[in-house]
Amino acid sequence: MTGLARTIHTRAGTGRRPGRLSELSLFLFLYIPSVLRYTFTVFEQTAVFWSPQRGYVMLKIKEYARAESLEQAYEWNQKKSSCVLGGMLWLKMSERNVGKAIDLSGLGLDQIREDGEEFRIGCMATLRQMERHEGLNRYTEGAVRAALADIVGVQFRNLATAGGSVFGRFGFSDVLTVLLAMDTSVILYHRGEIPLEEFMAGKRDRDILTEIRIRKQPGFHMVYQAHRNSRTDFPVLNAAAALDAAGGKLVFGARPLPAMALPLEEKLTKQLRGGNLTEKEAAEAAERTAEQVPVGGNMRGSAGYRRHLTRVLGRRSLLELQKLAAAEKGGTVS
Numbered sequence: 001m002t003g004l005a006r007t008i009h010t011r012a013g014t015g016r017r018p019g020r021l022s023e024l025s026l027f028l029f030l031y032i033p034s035v036l037r038y039t040f041t042v043f044e045q046t047a048v049f050w051s052p053q054r055g056y057v058m059l060k061i062k063e064y065a066r067a068e069s070l071e072q073a074y075e076w077n078q079k080k081s082s083c084v085l086g087g088m089l090w091l092k093m094s095e096r097n098v099g100k101a102i103d104l105s106g107l108g109l110d111q112i113r114e115d116g117e118e119f120r121i122g123c124m125a126t127l128r129q130m131e132r133h134e135g136l137n138r139y140t141e142g143a144v145r146a147a148l149a150d151i152v153g154v155q156f157r158n159l160a161t162a163g164g165s166v167f168g169r170f171g172f173s174d175v176l177t178v179l180l181a182m183d184t185s186v187i188l189y190h191r192g193e194i195p196l197e198e199f200m201a202g203k204r205d206r207d208i209l210t211e212i213r214i215r216k217q218p219g220f221h222m223v224y225q226a227h228r229n230s231r232t233d234f235p236v237l238n239a240a241a242a243l244d245a246a247g248g249k250l251v252f253g254a255r256p257l258p259a260m261a262l263p264l265e266e267k268l269t270k271q272l273r274g275g276n277l278t279e280k281e282a283a284e285a286a287e288r289t290a291e292q293v294p295v296g297g298n299m300r301g302s303a304g305y306r307r308h309l310t311r312v313l314g315r316r317s318l319l320e321l322q323k324l325a326a327a328e329k330g331g332t333v334s
């Protein structure tokens with residue numbers, strides 16, 4: 001008989017109720033070993049992401065699961081504690097307890113396909129694949145490369161996925177700005193295909209983004225501009241301008257809200273195509289468009305600074321776009 005048990009026995013033998021301390025000792029004696037055993041078992045199976053800077057655990061994953069089909073991934077993802085993995089670059093910084101981490105990397109969704117009509121970017125294709133894709137850069141006249149080249153570094157872009165970048169709907173995104181300037185839609189496993197703009201405006205749900213679809217437009221031209229306080233930091237503001245046979249648009253992102261697109265006035269698109277938009281007219285048009293764009297302030301820049309940048313990047317984008325449209329016709333812009 002152990003000392004503790006003997007004490008309890010002795011007290012019981014005297015007809016006295018065990019004291020408060022003894023009740024506590026009994027509890028500790030009986031339950032602590034099993035609690036410890038359980039804790040160690042869970043800990044052994046849990047992937048823990050620790051931040052040396054912050055000094056605490058950020059992301060905890062209890063179970064890793066590689067999906068064998070999209071149907072299975074979708075089913076698993078309906079549980080609130082589940083989470084789809086992209087490149088995990090954003091996820092690993094979040095404070096979150098994940099039950100099941102769902103890996104889509106075995107589903108062949110890591111390719112960028114191109115035909116005469118469109119591009120299809122699989123959700124697991126990386127930002128680096130997009131940046132280096134010849135067809136995408138030919139179609140966008142280097143705008144995709146320009147938009148992605150300053151996102152952290154090459155190793156980072158080799159991991160960050162197209163799906164995670166779009167599904168995250170980040171308010172600092174370069175990816176969303178460049179995609180929104182094109183005729184882009186997302187393909188969701190459950191909801192099907194919806195325009196990117198509608199997807200961005202919608203609420204976050206437990207669907208799975210499988211592909212990004214970009215439809216090629218005749219007479220398409222596009223430029224991308226961003227302002228960063230230092231290279232590879234988040235952008236303070238970014239902008240893209242695009243023109244096709246049907247019209248044009250100006251997109252502003254990192255406002256610091258998700259990107260928003262504004263249609264260009266018809267007269268302006270005619271001037272851009274004709275190559276006769278003056279600097280003064282471009283500045284006025286950028287001013288009119290910029291007024292419609294809500295901007296905010298954060299540690300990277302005040303709302304006033306961002307307002308100023310919308311005018312500057314808007315004007316530059318329009319003038320650059322005009323040069324590209326003129327080059328197609330074999331002309332130049334003075």
Ligand SMILES: Cc1cc2nc3c(=O)[nH]c(=O)nc-3n(C[C@H](O)[C@H](O)[C@H](O)COP(=O)(O)OP(=O)(O)OC[C@H]3O[C@@H](n4cnc5c(N)ncnc54)[C@H](O)[C@@H]3O)c2cc1C
Nearest residue numbers: 086087088089090091123160161163164165173174175209
């Ligand atoms: C330090 C840092 C700096 C950055 N700088 C920039 C920048 O300057 N410009 C810029 O544009 N971006 C920037 N980003 C964002 C980055 O480019 C990626 O967009 C981001 O890391 C998400 O991509 P990921 O593949 O890592 O997704 P994850 O972190 O794995 O996932 C992000 C979210 O999307 C969900 N998700 C992932 N894939 C899918 C899917 N197929 N279907 C449904 N849900 C999915 C995840 O569950 C998670 O909620 C930065 C990120 C970091 C961490």
